[in-house]
Amino acid sequence: MASRKITTYEYMDDLDGSVVEEGEIDTISFSYRGTDYEIDLKSANANKFDTVIKKYIDSARKVGRTRAGGGTRRTGxxxxxxxxxxxxxxxxxxxxxxxxxxxxxxxxxxxxxxxxxx
Known part of the structure; x- marks a missing residue:
């Protein structure tokens, strides 16, 4: 009898631990007080993050990018x-x-x- 090994992967939201479908996870990179962070969030939590941080971004001064191809949001x-x-x-x-x-x-x-x- 033949057999095969099947491996499955689950993607999880770092904030609430919920399982997220492949391709639906949003990796957000940001810096705070000189430390860089990344967090993987489902769309709903990414939108909440955007809403909360928007008021701070709107009041902040923009500085030059320190990373090539920067941006605060990326996937992968x-x-x-x-x-x-x-x-x-x-x-x-x-x-x-x-x-x-x-x-x-x-x-x-x-x-x-x-x-x-x-």
């Missing part, structure tokens, strides 16, 4: 790898004894170890 991953690839790295790392959080940035040494092993 910052590593240049797909979400599926990152999920595979997390799965591999956990099996190999690395401590990797279920979301957020994967440490460079873990990615390097994964690349070396593959």
């Amino acid at each position: 991953t910052g590593s240049g790898r797909s979400r599926e690839q990152l999920a595979a790295i997390r799965e591999w790392a956990n099996k190999k004894g690395y401590e990797v959080s279920p979301r957020g940035r994967i440490p460079a040494n873990v990615i390097e170890a994964f690349d070396s092993a593959h």
Whole structure:
């Protein structure tokens, strides 16, 4: 009998933890007091974020962009790898004894170890 392994991935809203369909997640990048942040939100929560921050942006002074191709909103991953690839790295790392959080940035040494092993 033949068998096959099927892996599924769930995308989650960082604010409320709800599961979001692929392509419906919105990654928002922003800076506050010199620290850069990213948050993955479903459309409804992204709209709430936009509404709240708008009054501050409207009162703020705009400064030059510090990142090439900047903007405050982008989709996808910052590593240049797909979400599926990152999920595979997390799965591999956990099996190999690395401590990797279920979301957020994967440490460079873990990615390097994964690349070396593959």
